[in-house]
Amino acid sequence: MIENLLKQVKELQTNKGYWFVRTDSGDNFEAFRQLNFIGIGWNYITTQDLNNNQDNGYIIKEKIARREEIDPSTPSGRSKITAIYNKIKRFKEFKVGDIIVMPNEGSNILGFGTIEEEEIYNDVNDNTCEYTKRRKVKWHKFLNFSELDPIFYAIVKTRHAISNIKNYESYIDKTMENLFVKDDHYHFVIDIEKKEDINIYSLLKLIDSVNKLTESIDNQFNFETIQNNRSIKLNLQSPGKIEFIFKNGKSLALLAFLLSANFAGTVTLPNNFTPEDIQQLIQLQEVNQTDIDTINSTYLELQARKIRINQID
Template sequence: MINSIQYTQDTQEDLYNLLKILKLPVRILNNNMNYWFVRTESGKYYKDFLFNSYIAVGWNYINILSKDNDDEKTIKLIKEKYPDAIPGRVLNPIKRFCQEMQPGDLVIIPSTSSATFAFGIIKSDPYIETIKEQYVSDDLSVSCPYIKRRTVKWLSSLERHRLDPNLFQFFRAHQTISNATRYADYIDRTLNTLYIKNDIAHIILDVCTQKNIPANKLIKFISGLLNYLNKVTDDPTASNDIDIKLNVQSPDILEFIGSPIKIAIIALIFLFIVGGEAKFSKQGYDIEFSLKTQGLIEKGIQYYERVLKENIDPSELKDEIEQLKIKDPTGIPRV
């Protein structure tokens, strides 16, 4: 009887599909993506950007959409058109917007008082917009007059309290456009529960206890999850290369980092523990395993369920999960 999960490409694909059925899809992030923070004039243009799917930068007389640009001539034009401005403070954000940003990069914009932050993916090269009346949601919103624009596909928005605290200091920067790529790790784990980047996988578990974290409960939970990884793979060394990050600020998170297939197995183990057999009785799934037919999909689910049942006692870590208040990741709204 086969009672372990093997390390194969087909197994990895099946695990990803099973996790998608269980409402925890694996996201593949662009390794080369840059991250940008774009101000909205103290939130004045936030809703316009959001509802009309774009970002923009000011100084309409200065249009340098390509890298074939003479900085000296541009600075001369800035001095002519904006005599009260410091040329570098005009030129630098325009160059970032028009030349450094790329389609596929992630952009973040703040609302009024930075109460909410929207996250999106840049979809277009820079372009010049003919200003026309645009739809905004209410009378308090203002249409942006800036003509240098990029189309953005907004993913979602998060309230300030849901952001990683490491981002707060950066978001207080006053530049019109700031490169936030050095904060990529914090942004990625804020937006994603289970993701792969640079061929390394991450799963983020939210620890929501309001009390001091009991050391023995945390240690037992981590060691228990890693021991289960060893058991279901029938590999006593499987957990040796799994790294862990613990953020003890609010919100608290526990991050497991490792190879894509091992992190997928850890995710599956955790879902089995918090959901038990109910997780595997979902109907109406709309994707196919690599095994292709629906009959074999059901067999695949039964196979993984059997492996987990034979190796895991879901009640063993229940007390630790309840005391640490670790949330079921399928129920956490992320971007």
Template sequence: MTNELKLIEDYNIPIVKIETDTNYWLVRTNSGEYFQDFFLENFVGINWNEFNNPDDFIPLNKEYTTNQIAKKYTSNKQPGHTFSHIKRFFHEIKIGDIVMIPSEDSKHIAFGKVTSDVYITEVSQTEIDEGACPYKKRRSVEWIKSVDRRKLDPYLYKMMNSHLTISNANDYADSIDRTLYSFYYKGDKAHLVLDVNQSKNIPLVDLLDALQTPLDLVELIHNPYYPEKTYRKKDLDAKIRVQSQGIIEFVSSGGAFSLVVLLGLGIVGLAGGKFKFNASKEKVEGELSTEGLLEKIFKLRDQTNKKDKQKEEIDELQGKFDRAKANLKIETPKELDSYFSEKQGTETLDD
């Protein structure tokens, strides 16, 4: 993927990289009581304050520590589970992992990235009496996003039914990734997520246009780093989840990593009116971004008649997607919208 990454680096394309070894965790907040503490003070934590030595929670010491937990918390009927939760917090969660925390009744779910190892903090009795979270074992978190449960990916509902203190959520990694980011890559796959915000009945023709336009656009895309490469529709996988509000997700397949990167730039650039053809056969006037990146993505074919046809194809696709975007209230990745807005310039290029 050397050239794909070079494309991203050379043009400073705002696509998020998710490490393949990222783990995902659901951390409970005592039925939402400490959600605000976690969120506003940028940490997650767990209880059992008398056990703060990570060395006690290695497999070699499991039997001894479990017995100590049972002695300390006589009402605890499952000290082995407590050992497992504390061990997980100390030794399994790592910097860079994603955690999610639910508010009261799981009305909101906050997602964040772990930024520290475990640290022990002291909380005064006065602070506890005033309602502060008493948990001493904590990890710092950089919160990324908070999502209303009603807008949560349905695949995550089942995860929310877990009432364990800490649950591994790796089985839900795909759903969490596309909840957090709209334009990202992980391993050798790139993802482009379009949010559909229409809450009323969705016209089938608009939904079909929203799916078909990017597929038709694929065969017009040119990769400046692979001049001889051509893309086909089957290089792109599409996933759809549209009950009313939902998503349309495009994923690269067959090693066509750069296709989704270029497609994201193409869709947002064209739909945002950043690239326009005039009627002239001698000149192509474009409102270009990133020093002509869109011009390079939609490189015009050499023969004049082919150029004219390509201009017509792109104009038609642009109009079709614009209508679908408006009718379905499609939201394209904010990072790309900002990218084009910040980089926009005007040039006139020779055919």
């Protein structure tokens, strides 16, 4: 059963890029959102130019200088030409699975998506956006800025068309996913939506019950765990997040699944779950009902958002 369960936990790659892509003060936000792409300007630089770029960009930079009427003989001119060239080159080098974050006008909403195809494509017929060089994107979430960690202020204040935001990957990961594994560490993120002051007793009770329940699951399934390989991150400025991080934390994944649904048949279960799997989950739920009830009650007190990990993209 645990093998089938773990197939439902998204594994995040460590070598992917994280990029903040501006939308021309929001002008292209809806086009990007509705048509599932991102684009970049300087249409006179073609995909053929980029694919034939064998000379460290010399020909492309010459073309930029000519079309933008920039003098390449001056330091400031060379700097402007190189800046444009680097943006286009970076846009081409995005990889499948790279994370894209984009803002609307005023950065009141941020979209979170992933690059879907390896190559740039051209669309000269769509007049909703003037950019013809495009990358296919699958959008996963659009969130109001008020729902996000304050660290995102540092992301949106950059004025560059494309910015490398790899340094913020841990914040972006837990914004996009509630349960995932990365570098053999399992992450279970609980979103706390309560806007009033957090009751410290309720918070401690939740943490203690999660710890007790995972220990119980470890014992029942003979999972090998090391207690000091468990950690927790709190960011509770109301609303906020609680992030549990366990090394090889199969019990944490199973706990998240127990909390996400009623296994008596009131929800659609994953296709790879057998009747025996479901019965085993029900039995596990019954054995640990006291701790599950405690967690559920603190969920209500803290206005924590229920996750549904059995509905995978």
